[in-house]
Amino acid sequence: MYNCPNCNQPTISVWQKFCTGPLSYTECRNCGFRISVPILKYAVSILPLLIGIILAGEVVHPIVLRFVALVLCLVVSVVILMKWVPLITK
Numbered sequence: 001m002y003n004c005p006n007c008n009q010p011t012i013s014v015w016q017k018f019c020t021g022p023l024s025y026t027e028c029r030n031c032g033f034r035i036s037v038p039i040l041k042y043a044v045s046i047l048p049l050l051i052g053i054i055l056a057g058e059v060v061h062p063i064v065l066r067f068v069a070l071v072l073c074l075v076v077s078v079v080i081l082m083k084w085v086p087l088i089t090k
């Protein structure tokens with residue numbers, strides 16, 4: 001669970017944070033505030049995934065390595081999103 005940036009209670013689930021982007025929001029179950037993520041840090045967090053998509057598209061051979069590159073980049077993106085991108089009030 002993640003703490004709400006408004007009431008500081010652990011009310012935001014991992015899945016809620018994963019599904020929240022800079023253009024969407026989730027609501028705190030305690031205080032009802034809208035919670036989002038900052039757009040610049042979110043953009044940094046999805047960069048590895050974009051690189052993985054490019055690598056999987058044409059750069060890496062054979063196809064098994066394309067899949068491995070894509071999965072590794074996806075994992076890096078998710079870790080950055082969950083550990084480094086903060087929750088903010090919207």
Ligand SMILES: [Zn+2]
Nearest residue numbers: 004007028031
């Ligand atoms: Zn709250």
